[in-house]
Amino acid sequence: MPATIRADKCILCGACLVACPVHAIVRKTVYEVMEERCTDCGRCINYCIAGAIEEQSN
Numbered sequence: 001m002p003a004t005i006r007a008d009k010c011i012l013c014g015a016c017l018v019a020c021p022v023h024a025i026v027r028k029t030v031y032e033v034m035e036e037r038c039t040d041c042g043r044c045i046n047y048c049i050a051g052a053i054e055e056q057s058n
């Protein structure tokens with residue numbers, strides 16, 4: 001399932017934005033994953049030092 005960013009944990013560092021190979025992460029008022037672009041590679045999850053990115057469970 002696509003990754004999802006928890007706004008309550010995100011410290012707005014931008015690391016995930018840079019790490020995503022398919023540019024599926026965008027910054028609005030918070031960072032968001034564009035689900036239609038996400039290939040579920042898991043890379044952003046490993047880059048997030050705040051543990052704010054989770055794989056959706058459904």
Ligand code: SF4
Pocket residue numbers: 002003019020021022023024025033037038039040041042043044045
């Ligand atoms: S799981 Fe991969 S493709 Fe999806 S947002 Fe994270 S880095 Fe990008």
Ligand code: SF4
Pocket residue numbers: 005006009010011012013014015016017031047048049050051052053
């Ligand atoms: S890497 Fe984590 S803390 Fe940094 S902007 Fe992305 S979700 Fe937020």
